[in-house]
Amino acid sequence: MSRTTRTIAASAALAIAAFGLASPAHANHAPGTTGLYGTADPGYDGVYRQSLAIIGLTSNGVKPSPAAIGWLISQQCKDGSFQEFRADTTKPCDTVDAVNGKGPDSNATSLAVLALMSIDNTNLASNTVMNAVVKAASSAGLWLRKNQHSDGGWAYYAGSPSDSSSTGLALAALSTQAPNRQQPNIVKGSKFLASLIIACGSTDGGALVYQKGSKADGLSSAQGLYGLVGSVPVRAAGKLGPTPKCAGNPANKIASHLSSKLLSNGTLASAFGDGPDYTATATAVVDLSAAGVAKAAVAKALAALKSNAASYATPAAGANPAALGLLLSAAKATGSNPKAFGGVDLVSALVNSEHK
Helix, strand or coil, X not given: CCCCCCCHHHHHHHHHHHHCCCCCCEHHXXXXXXXXXXXXXXXXXXXXXXHHHHHHHHHCCCCCCHHHHHHHHHCECCXXXXXXXXXXXXXXXXXXXXXXXXXXXXXXXXXXXXXXHHHHHHCXXXXXXXXXXXXXXXXXXXHHHHCCCCCCCECCCCCCCCEHHHHHHHHHHHHCCCCCCCCHHHHHHHHHHHHCECCCCCCCCCCEECCCCCCECHHHHHHHHHHHHCCCCCCCCCCCCCCCCCCCCHHHHHHHHHHHHHHHHCCEECCCCCCEEHHHHHHHHHHHHHHCCCHHHHHHHHHHHHHCHHXXXXXXXXXXXXXXXXXXXHHHHHCCCCCCECCECHHHHHHCCECX
């Protein structure tokens, strides 16, 4: 997820979140982790992994525990935003420091909104918990709308330029609160994404770049398309159409690029140049299924995800909640069995990783 336009420190934080990497420290040695999924230090990815986990569970009709929902809501800052982790929630959120990857950011906030709205849209919580869910989601959505840039995009951290990944996640989040996608914030954000698509007919035509002047990026393309077509909870796709051509609306162009890459390799490549990016691949499977296209590409990517499910989501270091959540979303989108996904019971692995 690293880009040349990001600082080294911010890139490292994003790498930990995007690819499930974690420091050796374990969350069960840290305060403020009751209800949190996974044992890795939540400093860089707490809200990220909790949100993806909740989305995956609710999409498959599994009710997150009140403690898991409560943990996520407890991380919210006073202004409605989220940062990845606050061990002491009685203290204010950190001041934004993009260089060192600290403070509230749009990605954590967007994913939290998606998780909270997935609970709301499935009614998988008691009335008391649901009241808190709705209040937190509304406040976070308002923060996102207020922090949209004049160019229509969103930045990862305040003070940074707009980028396609952050914009895609913000659009997905706000679209859950405006299902017709005609809200001015969403229209402007969609136009910004369109401005970052590589022209059809060019090398990597249809792909999104992270920021103006950067190269085609698989994760940005997947997260950008998620902003245009994604929804929570994830719905099972019907019959998928053929591979789209690079033409027409922005979503179709991005889908054509993702499809071609998945057809060629089965996975999207890591932006770090170190092999497949299963996070981007799972996101693309959800996207293409939601768009109702690319039957062959989805099938090939799904096979790759199943073949690597154990190493990606349940490595020797312990369950990876973000990966489990994404695979649960991909399972729902493709009609796959979430309890036997590449030999992994995704539901049990995730539920059993919760801190009691």
